[in-house]
Every structure is written in structure tokens, then in C-alpha cells.
Amino acid sequence: MDRIEEIFKIKDVKPTAVRIVVLRYLLEQKKAQSLKDIEVGLDQSDRSSIFRTLKTFEDHKVIHSIEDGSGMTKYAVCVEGCNCDPEDLHYHFYCTSCEMTFCLLDHPIPLVNLPNNFKMAQANMVIKGLCDKCNQ
Amino acid sequence: MDRIEEIFKIKDVKPTAVRIVVLRYLLEQKKAQSLKDIEVGLDQSDRSSIFRTLKTFEDHKVIHSIEDGSGMTKYAVCVEGCNCDPEDLHYHFYCTSCEMTFCLLDHPIPLVNLPNNFKMAQANMVIKGLCDKCNQ
DNA sequence: AGCGATAGTGCAACCCGATTGCAAAGGTTA
DNA sequence: TAACCTTTGCAATCGGGTTGCACTATCGCT
Ligand SMILES: [Mn+2]
Ligand SMILES: [Mn+2]
Ligand SMILES: [Zn+2]
Ligand SMILES: [Zn+2]
Numbered sequence: 001m002d003r004i005e006e007i008f009k010i011k012d013v014k015p016t017a018v019r020i021v022v023l024r025y026l027l028e029q030k031k032a033q034s035l036k037d038i039e040v041g042l043d044q045s046d047r048s049s050i051f052r053t054l055k056t057f058e059d060h061k062v063i064h065s066i067e068d069g070s071g072m073t074k075y076a077v078c079v080e081g082c083n084c085d086p087e088d089l090h091y092h093f094y095c096t097s098c099e100m101t102f103c104l105l106d107h108p109i110p111l112v113n114l115p116n117n118f119k120m121a122q123a124n125m126v127i128k129g130l131c132d133k134c135n136q
Numbered sequence: 137m138d139r140i141e142e143i144f145k146i147k148d149v150k151p152t153a154v155r156i157v158v159l160r161y162l163l164e165q166k167k168a169q170s171l172k173d174i175e176v177g178l179d180q181s182d183r184s185s186i187f188r189t190l191k192t193f194e195d196h197k198v199i200h201s202i203e204d205g206s207g208m209t210k211y212a213v214c215v216e217g218c219n220c221d222p223e224d225l226h227y228h229f230y231c232t233s234c235e236m237t238f239c240l241l242d243h244p245i246p247l248v249n250l251p252n253n254f255k256m257a258q259a260n261m262v263i264k265g266l267c268d269k270c271n272q
Numbered sequence: 273a274g275c276g277a278t279a280g281t282g283c284a285a286c287c288c289g290a291t292t293g294c295a296a297a298g299g300t301t302a
Numbered sequence: 303t304a305a306c307c308t309t310t311g312c313a314a315t316c317g318g319g320t321t322g323c324a325c326t327a328t329c330g331c332t
Binding site: 014016017018019045046047048049052053071 | 279280281282283284290
Binding site for chain 2: 308309310311312313318319
């Protein structure tokens with residue numbers, strides 16, 4: 001069973017035509033993708049179908065979304081075993097020059113001592129600056 | 137000299153009618169405000185004027201913006217001495233129940249060891265969950 | 273296989289926060 | 303005062319995101 005089939009099975013998502021091409025596309029990318037990126041990258045699928053696919057994927061923790069401040073939500077495939085719990089979260093890096101957004105997969109976010117009685121459920125942690133390519 | 141005059145002077149912003157009411161309004165708030173929040177809170181100033189005022193304030197580090205994932209950028213007045221450098225940044229908390237966004241002023245963000253040659257300039261760190269009021 | 277129920281897709285329209293063009297109003301300077 | 307620059311208000315526009323709806327594919331059952 002290949003990676004894509006496996007993900008659909010583990011995350012309990014029915015594999016459909018659009019879902020398969022979107023997931024395959026996302027798995028090929030090195031940077032997080034916006035809805036527009038995916039639409040352009042696939043060039044035949046409908047935007048609203050991709051949109052609903054992304055919602056489904058996010059609900060089932062196939063992907064996670066990143067608010068990088070660019071105005072477009074970005075999406076990236078979750079790593080194996082990720083359940084999108086606080087301990088699964090990682091930093092993201094947004095390069096203000098090339099406008100790429102990366103998952104810093106080996107940079108888990110630290111536990112933050114919140115004020116009394118505050119309860120953390122998720123987090124969106126984005127570091128902005130210059131990536132290695134742009135920082136010459 | 138009161139706080140408002142002082143801020144305009146220190147941050148080198150010319151105090152104009154709209155700027156004065158916007159800054160005064162922001163200083164009164166306990167939670168970060170969206171453009172819409174400010175427009176409603178002031179109820180006579182024009183949205184685009186407020187918008188441009190916020191841009192001016194942000195450029196001059198009078199306020200900082202927060203992308204909390206709600207779809208509306210939020211703004212909060214910087215504390216005295218803040219220069220919006222990495223060491224001045226703090227976590228934010230977005231309550232998914234009451235939809236309020238707070239500055240966690242006494243929670244500075246930690247230094248992150250970025251991959252080789254990456255350079256951090258800014259950050260947008262938002263923790264999401266339930267605030268003390270909503271976490272009953 | 274046949275049939276009704278359910279889920280997914282494509283298209284077009286809409287929503288709404290953000291942004292801009294432009295002319296009027298205000299302020300500054302010589 | 304006259305020329306100039308800045309700020310403001312209004313209306314229009316942009317663009318990402320979202321939704322209604324009809325059509326199609328798939329599923330569950332007989
Ligand atoms: Mn990620
Ligand atoms: Mn803040
Ligand atoms: Zn870059
Ligand atoms: Zn709350």
C-alpha cells in the first residue's frame with residue numbers, strides 16, 4: 001500500500017478523485033501551499049472542490065494550516081503520527097523575500113506557562129525573516 | 137505631557153485628529169482590536185482613515201499587529217521601550233470561545249535555533265484555546 | 273443488476289476584510 | 303496670501319474565502 005492510500009486509511013478519509021490529486025500534489029511540495037498555489041499547481045480542479053478537500057483534510061488531521069500573515073492560509077501535510085495536539089506542533093518560517101513558508105519539523109514548540117486557568121488547544125507559531133537562500 | 141503626546145513624540149508621528157482618537161481608543165482596550173472593532177468603537181471616523189492610521193502606527197512601532205487566524209488582523213499598542221525587535225516580542229492568546237485576542241506581555245518568546253543561515257526578523261506567535269473566563 | 277439514498281464535484285455567485293484612487297480639507301512654509 | 307505637502311472621507315475595487323445549487327458518482331440494500 002502506498003503512502004497516499006495509507007494516509008486515507010489511517011486518517012479515515014474516503015479517497016476520491018479530487019482528494020487523491022490534492023494529497024499527491026501536497027506531498028510533492030517542499031513549502032506550504034495556499035489554495036491558490038494548489039489551484040494553479042493542478043490547473044484543472046475546481047477551486048471550491050479543492051477548498052472543501054482542504055477542509056476535510058484538516059478536519060481529519062491529514063494536513064495542518066498555517067497563518068503566516070501573507071493573507072493566504074497555507075497548508076502542509078502532517079507527518080506520520082501527528083495528531084495536531086499541542087505536543088505535535090512545530091514552528092513555521094515565512095521568508096519575507098521569497099515568500100515561502102516552511103515547516104520547521106524539528107523545531108517543536110515549547111510548553112508555555114499560560115496565565116491561570118487558560119487552556120491551550122492549538123497554536124500558530126510563525127517566525128518571519130530571511131531563509132537561507134535569500135539571506136546572502 | 138500625557139501618555140498620548142509622549143508616544144507621538146517618541147515615535148515621531150505627527151498627531152492628527154484621527155490619529156489622536158485612534159490611539160486614545162487603543163490605549164483604553166484590554167484586548168487587541170481589529171479595524172472593524174475600532175471603526176465601531178469610534179463610530180464617526182472613516183474606515184480608510186483608520187486603516188491608514190494603523191499602517192502609520194505600525195510603521196512607527198506605535199502598535200504591533202497580530203494575525204490570530206480569525207481573518208481580521210488585530211492591533212495592540214506597544215509597551216514603552218518596545219522596538220518590535222525579536223527580543224521585544226511576546227506570545228498572544230486567542231480564545232476560540234469569546235474570540236478575544238490578548239497580548240501575553242509577560243511571556244516573551246524564546247530564542248529559536250533556526251536552521252543554518254536563516255535570519256529571524258519578526259514573529260507571530262499565537263496560542264489558541266480557552267481563556268480563563270471561558271474555561272469553566 | 274436495479275434502485276433510492278448519500279456524498280462529492282463544478283460552476284457561479286456572494287461575502288467581507290483589506291486596499292486604493294481621487295478630490296476636498298487642513299496645515300506648513302516662504 | 304500663494305504654492306505646496308499631508309491628511310481625510312467617500313466610493314470603488316480587489317481578492318481570498320465561502321456557499322447555494324444542480325449534476326454526477328458512489329454506496330447500501332434488495
Ligand atoms: Mn507545519
Ligand atoms: Mn501583543
Ligand atoms: Zn527566501
Ligand atoms: Zn474567552
